[in-house]
Amino acid sequence: MLEIKNLHVKVENHEILKGVNLKVNAGEVHSIMGPNGSGKSTLAQVLARRETFQVTQGEVLFNGKDLLAMKPEEAACEGLFMAFQYPVEISGISNAYFLRAALNAIRKYRGQEEMDAMDFLPFYKEKMKLLDVDERFMTRSVNEGSSGGEKKRNEILQMALLEPKLAILDETDSGLDIDALRIVANGVNAMRSPDRATIVVTHYQRLLNYIVPDFVHVLVDGRIAKSGGKELALALEEKGYAWVEAEGHTAAVAV
Amino acid sequence: MITTMQQLPSYLQAFEHSQKQAPAHNQEAWLRGVREDAFTRFCQLGFPTVHEEDWRFTNVAPIAQSTFQLPERGFNGVADHDVAPYRLAGLAAQLVYVNGRYAPGLSRLPLGHKGLKVASLAEAILKEREKVEPHFARYADYRQEAFTALNTAFFEDGAFVFIPRGMVLQEPIYLLYLNVSSETPLMAHPRNLIVAEEDSQATVLEDYVSLRPGVSFSNVVTEMVAGEHTVLHHYRIEREDTQVFHVSTLRIQQGRSASVSSHSVLLGGALVRNNVHPVLAGEGGECLINGLFIGNGRQHMDNYMKVEHASARCDSRQFYNGILDGKSRGVFHGRIIVRKDAQKTDAKQTNRNLLLSDEAQMDTKPQLEIHADDVKCTHGATIGQIDEEAFFYLRSRGLDEASAQGLLLFAFASECLERMKPGSIRSYLERIITQALPQAMHPEAVR
Numbered sequence: 040m041l042e043i044k045n046l047h048v049k050v051e052n053h054e055i056l057k058g059v060n061l062k063v064n065a066g067e068v069h070s071i072m073g074p075n076g077s078g079k080s081t082l083a084q085v086l087a088r089r090e091t092f093q094v095t096q097g098e099v100l101f102n103g104k105d106l107l108a109m110k111p112e113e114a115a116c117e118g119l120f121m122a123f124q125y126p127v128e129i130s131g132i133s134n135a136y137f138l139r140a141a142l143n144a145i146r147k148y149r150g151q152e153e154m155d156a157m158d159f160l161p162f163y164k165e166k167m168k169l170l171d172v173d174e175r176f177m178t179r180s181v182n183e184g185s186s187g188g189e190k191k192r193n194e195i196l197q198m199a200l201l202e203p204k205l206a207i208l209d210e211t212d213s214g215l216d217i218d219a220l221r222i223v224a225n226g227v228n229a230m231r232s233p234d235r236a237t238i239v240v241t242h243y244q245r246l247l248n249y250i251v252p253d254f255v256h257v258l259v260d261g262r263i264a265k266s267g268g269k270e271l272a273l274a275l276e277e278k279g280y281a282w283v284e285a286e287g288h289t290a291a292v293a294v
Numbered sequence: 295m296i297t298t299m300q301q302l303p304s305y306l307q308a309f310e311h312s313q314k315q316a317p318a319h320n321q322e323a324w325l326r327g328v329r330e331d332a333f334t335r336f337c338q339l340g341f342p343t344v345h346e347e348d349w350r351f352t353n354v355a356p357i358a359q360s361t362f363q364l365p366e367r368g369f370n371g372v373a374d375h376d377v378a379p380y381r382l383a384g385l386a387a388q389l390v391y392v393n394g395r396y397a398p399g400l401s402r403l404p405l406g407h408k409g410l411k412v413a414s415l416a417e418a419i420l421k422e423r424e425k426v427e428p429h430f431a432r433y434a435d436y437r438q439e440a441f442t443a444l445n446t447a448f449f450e451d452g453a454f455v456f457i458p459r460g461m462v463l464q465e466p467i468y469l470l471y472l473n474v475s476s477e478t479p480l481m482a483h484p485r486n487l488i489v490a491e492e493d494s495q496a497t498v499l500e501d502y503v504s505l506r507p508g509v510s511f512s513n514v515v516t517e518m519v520a521g522e523h524t525v526l527h528h529y530r531i532e533r534e535d536t537q538v539f540h541v542s543t544l545r546i547q548q549g550r551s552a553s554v555s556s557h558s559v560l561l562g563g564a565l566v567r568n569n570v571h572p573v574l575a576g577e578g579g580e581c582l583i584n585g586l587f588i589g590n591g592r593q594h595m596d597n598y599m600k601v602e603h604a605s606a607r608c609d610s611r612q613f614y615n616g617i618l619d620g621k622s623r624g625v626f627h628g629r630i631i632v633r634k635d636a637q638k639t640d641a642k643q644t645n646r647n648l649l650l651s652d653e654a655q656m657d658t659k660p661q662l663e664i665h666a667d668d669v670k671c672t673h674g675a676t677i678g679q680i681d682e683e684a685f686f687y688l689r690s691r692g693l694d695e696a697s698a699q700g701l702l703l704f705a706f707a708s709e710c711l712e713r714m715k716p717g718s719i720r721s722y723l724e725r726i727i728t729q730a731l732p733q734a735m736h737p738e739a740v741r
Contacts (some may be wrong), residue, residue, distance in 0.1 A: 121690060141688075144693050
């Protein structure tokens with residue numbers, strides 16, 4: 040589904056990603072972990088096609104298509120969804136209006152019929168139940184006046200509605216209490232399916248107790264320094280990132 | 295003086311002509327006196343120049359240097375079907391004017407509201423002098439303001455709205471001013487007087503529309519008298535052709551505990567000056583001044599607010615949002631004057647602007663003049679571009695650039711809509727604004 044080959048990314052002449060390689064197949068859940076400043080969020084945002092980043096080398100294929108040639112809206116329409124670390128507040132646009140506009144933009148791109156308000160509302164309400172969101176939320180402005188936890192829940196609600204092929208969760212666990220974390224994880228798990236893939240970007244192992252990954256990758260200084268199964272996350276929790284960083288140096292020296 | 299008054303002979307000629315050709319109401323001695331006084335004042339004042347602080351950002355030379363004529367008789371063939379797009383259900387009354395002249399055949403007078411008057415001002419001057427004279431030209435200051443003087447000297451007609459004591463009028467009153475240009479540039483000086491007696495409530499909409507493209511000059515003065523404990527909502531839409539010069543002055547006189555809102559939506563016009571001037575003359579009054587202007591091409595839109603707190607314990611709120619594209623230019627000049635006795639004044643002013651192109655320009659200027667010592671006055675202004683974060687957020691959900699921008703502009707404009715009372719006028723304005731936005735979205739809202 041997603042194939043990242045030797046990806047190098049710069050921000051204002053500062054190289055953040057220094058050759059990332061990653062392959063994600065349909066049905067898999069991958070977790071990308073790493074210390075602050077390792078480039079985790081940059082990777083997520085480059086995949087979501089934020090234009091402030093400059094790709095200097097490498098290639099990313101999304102379902103066989105060149106992802107790096109896509110605009111953000113094209114990537115979304117092709118089935119990519121990123122849950123934001125800092126969801127944006129948009130005053131004056133209701134959640135319901137925004138989501139129907141987004142859903143219809145994607146449906147139109149795929150040659151499907153647009154959904155009218157009558158069909159959309161029951162669909163929206165069903166997903167709100169899944170994320171334990173009050174119905175009054177529909178008419179509220181997007182993320183306006185919401186707590187951090189509500190914003191993150193709204194991200195997963197949007198994901199549940201837009202039904203992406205590849206979901207990228209960028210530090211979705213930050214700022215969540217344990218109850219909200221469970222609700223969010225349930226929402227994500229409910230979407231796991233053989234034809235959908237998920238990338239969970241996180242600093243802490245905590246979320247991975249609820250969303251159990253098939254693969255864990257550790258990003259250190261712009262490169263994937265170590266990959267493994269879910270037990271790698273537990274080892275990191277115990278030993279800290281310094282352990283991988285040190286190992287990375289040893290490996291570099293050995294080469 | 296020379297540069298600003300080179301067209302004086304043409305105004306003099308027009309004034310003499312209108313005195314001679316005068317409709318019956320000019321024969322009223324008191325009014326003739328006011329007109330002559332106003333014309334003399336206009337000749338002394340001349341058109342304002344950019345050297346005057348209140349006109350620093352707006353050069354009215356294009357108006358001063360052009361010759362405009364008063365319209366000839368007749369309604370230029372305006373028929374009922376021309377008015378059809380401007381009919382609204384559930385109105386108390388709709389008065390229609392063509393080039394400033396009352397068109398009785400196109401108007402709908404109120405039915406079944408005892409004591410309510412919605413009529414041609416010219417007619418009311420003759421028939422209801424006792425209601426008109428105590429207020430007419432008492433608030434809008436033709437001695438100091440050139441455009442008010444010009445209007446007072448030349449006005450031909452307008453609306454007289456009288457809401458009797460205690461009447462709560464739910465249905466809006468719609469004043470529609472149609473501009474039909476001709477070969478020679480015309481001028482019109484619509485004049486409205488709205489008087490609301492104590493404890494009454496009403497909503498008035500003034501709408502300025504062009505039926506044909508072309509150059510003309512509209513110079514409007516509206517005096518609104520809000521008696522004690524009244525609740526009044528005033529709306530103004532300027533959507534004339536982009537070659538029209540439009541100056542309007544809304545002068546509000548508020549009595550004790552009166553609550554007044556003024557909502558201005560400026561979309562049309564080449565050079566627009568929107569003066570809003572409430573005087574909070576009685577204790578405990580509230581005033582909301584809300585506006586939205588959307589400029590493109592070479593449009594120039596100047597909003598000049600003068601909020602005068604003349605009495606204690608009054609609140610005023612100003613909120614203006616501007617969207618400027620192309621080479622358009624916007625001005626927001628927000629003056630707050632707090633008189634010595636106006637203790638416990640609470641005045642707030644916010645002006646937010648979005649510039650959509652590198653060549654668009656915005657000047658914003660707060661001006662606080664405070665002569666009392668126990669007051670709360672705040673002001674804030676922002677000028678910026680579309681929020682990149684929000685733009686990316688919307689696109690990351692599948693909306694293309696045009697839709698994302700349209701949605702963000704709609705959201706920005708909605709701030710203004712949300713300050714209006716929900717109802718038919720707000721829905722009407724929402725449709726008009728949506729169509730006026732660049733890359734218009736069509737939110738048949740899910741809400």
